[in-house]
Amino acid sequence: MSRILIKDVTKAFGDVVVLSHFDAEFVDGSFITLLGPSGCGKTTMLRMLAGFEKPTMGEIYIGDQEVSSEKNFVPPERRDIGMVFQSYAVWPHMTVFENVAYPLKMKKMGKQEIKKLVDEILEIVHLSQYTQRVPSQLSGGQQQRVALARALVAKPKLLLLDEPLSNLDAKLRDSMRFEIKEIQKQLGITVVYVTHDQLEAMTMSDQVIVINKGCIQQVGTPTDIYRHPENQFVADFVGKINFLPAESKNQKLTFKHSNQQIPYGGDLIGDVVVGIRPENIRFVSMKGDLTGTLVSKFYLGDVNDCRIDIGGELIRVIAEPKSFDTCKEGETFNLRIDEFMVFKDSGDDFHTKILT
Numbered sequence: 446m447s448r449i450l451i452k453d454v455t456k457a458f459g460d461v462v463v464l465s466h467f468d469a470e471f472v473d474g475s476f477i478t479l480l481g482p483s484g485c486g487k488t489t490m491l492r493m494l495a496g497f498e499k500p501t502m503g504e505i506y507i508g509d510q511e512v513s514s515e516k517n518f519v520p521p522e523r524r525d526i527g528m529v530f531q532s533y534a535v536w537p538h539m540t541v542f543e544n545v546a547y548p549l550k551m552k553k554m555g556k557q558e559i560k561k562l563v564d565e566i567l568e569i570v571h572l573s574q575y576t577q578r579v580p581s582q583l584s585g586g587q588q589q590r591v592a593l594a595r596a597l598v599a600k601p602k603l604l605l606l607d608e609p610l611s612n613l614d615a616k617l618r619d620s621m622r623f624e625i626k627e628i629q630k631q632l633g634i635t636v637v638y639v640t641h642d643q644l645e646a647m648t649m650s651d652q653v654i655v656i657n658k659g660c661i662q663q664v665g666t667p668t669d670i671y672r673h674p675e676n677q678f679v680a681d682f683v684g685k686i687n688f689l690p691a692e693s694k695n696q697k698l699t700f701k702h703s704n705q706q707i708p709y710g711g712d713l714i715g716d717v718v719v720g721i722r723p724e725n726i727r728f729v730s731m732k733g734d735l736t737g738t739l740v741s742k743f744y745l746g747d748v749n750d751c752r753i754d755i756g757g758e759l760i761r762v763i764a765e766p767k768s769f770d771t772c773k774e775g776e777t778f779n780l781r782i783d784e785f786m787v788f789k790d791s792g793d794d795f796h797t798k799i800l801t
């Protein structure tokens with residue numbers, strides 16, 4: 446019973462509105478990520494779910510219970526929620542076992558019951574052989590798993606994770622992503638995960654909520670938000686993308702700088718911005734959609750990361766190295782565009798970001 450309903454929640458600190466008309470419903474047992482840049486309001490939403498902050502307007506339901514209003518307010522300790530934050534703060538003077546047992550002791554459970562539950566959860570997070578170590582004898586990833594086990598041991602309805610991997614190195618982050626997802630699936634628990642890292646959001650989530658400046662930009666599966674972003678902000682935030690200003694007329698898009706044209710079957714007319722992900726552009730030997738000159742390429746092992754001048758502007762192309770290793774800077778190529786998206790020109794300057 447951990448369906449979460451957030452109904453038209455607005456949060457202001459003084460005069461400053463940091464979250465505006467936030468609506469969301471999280472299905473029981475799903476993994477939801479709040480994704481957005483620093484300061485967009487992700488942590489504030491999480492803190493309201495936890496009960497550390499109250500909404501200025503709107504309501505939050507956990508299961509069927511309204512928990513956030515003055516009248517019905519349920520304090521954090523009675524929300525049946527597990528939490529892990531960026532600084533995982535395991536107690537340094539306690540062993541792994543004692544750290545994980547702590548929330549159960551607070552609930553005044555019997556010794557045997559505590560041992561059973563702690564052993565169970567330590568098995569799940571692969572720490573059974575470390576029960577008697579103190580945190581300083583563990584790696585960062587292991588300490589983070591202690592924090593996870595402590596958050597999960599009382600079998601909460603809901604687990605809140607606020608950038609829990611940001612203190613770990615890249616390799617550990619990689620493996621912890623899979624571990625967290627595995628644990629969530631195994632326990633069937635609802636997880637709300639906060640991050641500004643799109644890779645974390647894409648790999649773990651059933652549903653991603655993209656937020657900017659306190660407003661939801663899009664709610665969708667990782668595939669939805671990557672392949673069908675609703676606006677330029679989302680397209681830009683969840684991956685690499687070329688934005689090219691163009692004019693849409695007579696079922697053609699004419700790129701403003703290069704004057705090159707591609708066919709377009711959509712219904713936006715006039716000034717638009719065409720978004721093309723670098724991996725959706727291919728070098729072809731026959732006639733393509735565009736022509737361009739190779740300005741630079743960087744060998745990244747699995748791919749080449751290229752800059753192509755299509756006439757007055759540079760685009761980024763991620764090309765497989767096999768067919769491309771011998772190509773030289775200054776050569777001209779035909780390019781095929783496999784997939785693109787078209788946005789109404791918002792006037793925002795997303796245009797140069799791709800090359801930085």
Ligand SMILES: Nc1ncnc2c1ncn2[C@@H]1O[C@H](COP(=O)(O)OP(=O)(O)OP(=O)(O)O)[C@@H](O)[C@H]1O
Binds near residue numbers: 458481489
């Ligand atoms: N208690 C508070 N009083 C006043 N302003 C606050 C308070 N808590 C947060 N804010 C402001 O609310 C905005 C949103 O903060 P929040 O921590 O939710 O963002 P975030 O998206 O989680 O950012 P980050 O990724 O950097 O943690 C920020 O501008 C922040 O300064």
